[in-house]
Amino acid sequence: MSGLRRVDVAIIGAGPAGVAAGVAARKEGAEKVVVFERDWEPGGILQQCIHPGFGLHTFGEELTGPEYMHRYLERAREAGVEFDLNTMVFQMDKPVSSDGRKAARFWVMNPSRGIEQVEAKSVVLAMGCRERPAGALGIAGSRPSGVYTAGAAQRFVNMEGLMPGRKVAIMGTGDIGLIMARRMVLEGADVVGVFEIMPWVSGLRRNIAQCLDDFHIPYYLNQSVCELHGKGRLEGVTVVEIGADRKPVSGSEKFVSCDTLLLAVGLIPENELSRMAGIEIEPGTGGPLVNELMQTSEECVFAAGNVVVVYDLVDFVSREGERAGASAARYAMGRLVKGDREFKIVPGDNIRIISPQILTASEDVTVYLRVGSPVEGKCRLRADPGLSSQNLRYARPGEMNEIKLRADKLKALAPDVTNVAIGLEVL
Amino acid sequence: MPDVKKFLCVSCPVGCSLSVTVEGTKVISVEGNTCPLGEKYAHSEVANPVRTFTSTVRVRGGSLPVCPVRSKTPLPLSRVFDVTREVAKLTAEPPIEVGSTLIENVCGTGVDIVASRSLPKR
Known part of the structure; x- marks a missing residue:
């Protein structure tokens, strides 16, 4: 030392x-x-x-x-x-x-x-x-080889020249999973399906188009992998439908034969x-x-x-x-000059994450946020009291939204204002 | 008889839903795009869909066993599997410079396959 x-x-x-x-x-x-x-x-x-x-x-x-x-x-x-x-x-x-x-x-x-x-x-x-790993998901069944996070498989294929498997199921519609669906097909694998637990896709829509649709890879919403099968190597997974109550639908289980499961779940x-x-x-x-x-x-x-x-x-x-x-x-x-104010950003309904969370009014800022569930149609992001607003054609969890706030407007807020509310209005 | 085709533009991450009115292979109108790239994409999808192709090639004695490659420009989607088989035949020799051509005019598409990173010898 x-x-x-x-x-x-x-x-x-x-x-x-x-x-x-x-x-x-x-x-x-x-x-x-x-x-x-x-x-x-x-x-x-x-x-x-x-x-x-x-x-x-x-x-x-x-x-x-x-x-x-x-x-x-x-x-x-x-x-x-x-x-x-x-x-x-x-x-x-x-x-x-x-x-x-x-x-x-x-x-x-x-x-x-x-x-x-x-x-x-x-x-x-x-x-x-x-990446969220297999251990965080609580999937029933055996613990065979052949279960990888999508990013681990991406490293194997793209940097180490190794193929993780030949017949691939993908859990989740995160972008890396969609990208890897196409990549595995180009490397000669068969991708049997992409299963998404939510009623919407979590990745970018263009990746559905160019990674799945272009290669005729099927994807299923409201479905999730609930059990792994196989001794030594993965032989298949059980997929179950998820009902409107967000619980597995009893009796809807089906067996999907595969030797590899890629996880793209967050x-x-x-x-x-x-x-x-x-x-x-x-x-x-x-x-x-x-x-x-x-x-x-x-x-x-x-x-x-x-x-x-x-x-x-x-x-x-x-x-x-x-x-x-x-x-x-x-x-x-x-x-480093911080602003002389301190505001806490308070996110409104259906805003799942937001960054930054504190504003000191030192300089103009772009606030990034993601919605929790999709709004398919015109909506408006607002920063209050009276800071800015921005119209959107839609807001989807897979795509970040941003709203710009000006330092001069923040500085001009009344001294007793300590919160900036950022909300989404459906129009 | 005009026909309406639906595409999802992949030109940028926004992913606009396009409605394209066509007569045969002639584009009459494009709706749903929010920038000129969408218009261009719609014409290309009707005439001959193209995509940027990416994959890896084997490398002998490099700092990595494979090197990522791309098509220098987009190539016909219908030729992607021919191209991937052709690329799979190649073993490249390091050192490799980013942007250097590894296959000229791949499968007669008029498009070159180039390295998308530099790779030193092991």
Whole structure:
């Protein structure tokens, strides 16, 4: 173990959020900006997302995941961002006071240098998210091999050149599951069906069109996998219909023969380190509570990307990563200016998640949200009292919505106003 | 006799539902799109649907055993399985540069298959 390593801005995770944060932190003027990454190369999960659909907002064209990262990493190199690869942050302490400001301390391990302690003037958490695993689902039956999360299968196929199986059922309509349905068919597998417990699709509709419909893969709403069969290897699953009361319909069970089950049943922000550091977690999103500067409950710790809230588009992850990186750099240089107000965002009915949750009126802000159940038809997002409104053609759980709030309007609110209500009106 | 075809535009994540009035292979009108990409997509879907193709190729002695590839531009959806079989035959030699052509004019479609990442030697 060597002595304390000091950096200005430390970023945990070299996925799209972390890389964008690094670029912005350097552009903002921070000197030593280091991204800590446990993998052997930067890029994060986008390196296995070989399908197109990334970057329309950021680069004005549709790129694959690796191409998107390639371009962003060029920006990072030009900006002078350092990468500390093969290095895992395994513990984060509660921030300490140093020269009148807080500083973050954490521990890393690296195969050649061993264990080191790092002190950073500010930190950006960019650890991303994890897939909800089989163990969280409570499926009855045996425990054969052949059950994978969709993202694990994606890594096997796209980065390791391995096929997880030949006859595939998919549970859930998350985007990675839809993408993998097409991918498995292109690699010669038979995809027997996609089963969604809810009455609606949870991924993007275009992925139903281009991943399932294009390849004649059937999908079923209000159906779920309730039992696994097979000794050693999966031989099939029992699928059951879900009634209007959201309970399994007795007698509707059917056997579906398959040797592989892929799970695409949700993503969970990955906040083990955040919890260790004592950072307040917002129960709705599962990520740190943040203000419009992407600052958490510890003033020297910022957060961005899927660690905060699971986004639908990487372009938004990059955008918010830049915001977090710029804020972290300003904090490190002693010139982060918070607004002088504090508002709590109060979500209305049918708004399931919202980010950020706190506003200080320092700068204009984009608030991201997801609805809980779909509204098929015209509706209006409103931020009150009288801040802004936006008409929507529809609102669906699989697609994030955003509403922009102006700092001058927030500042002009009466001094006794401490809540901003964001609601959805059906027109 | 005009006919109405329904498509879901895949040009961007919005995913507009398109209603396309056609006579034979001639597009009379496009409704439901919210940008010019939808109009373009509707014409393409009626005439000859195309998609960006992505897959992987085997790599001998690379830092990964496979390298992701894409069609440089969209190619006919009807040829996707021919293309995937052709791509499966290839073993690429590292180092591979992102954007470098691995198969020219794949299956006579006029479209090249290019690497979508750089891959060093092991």
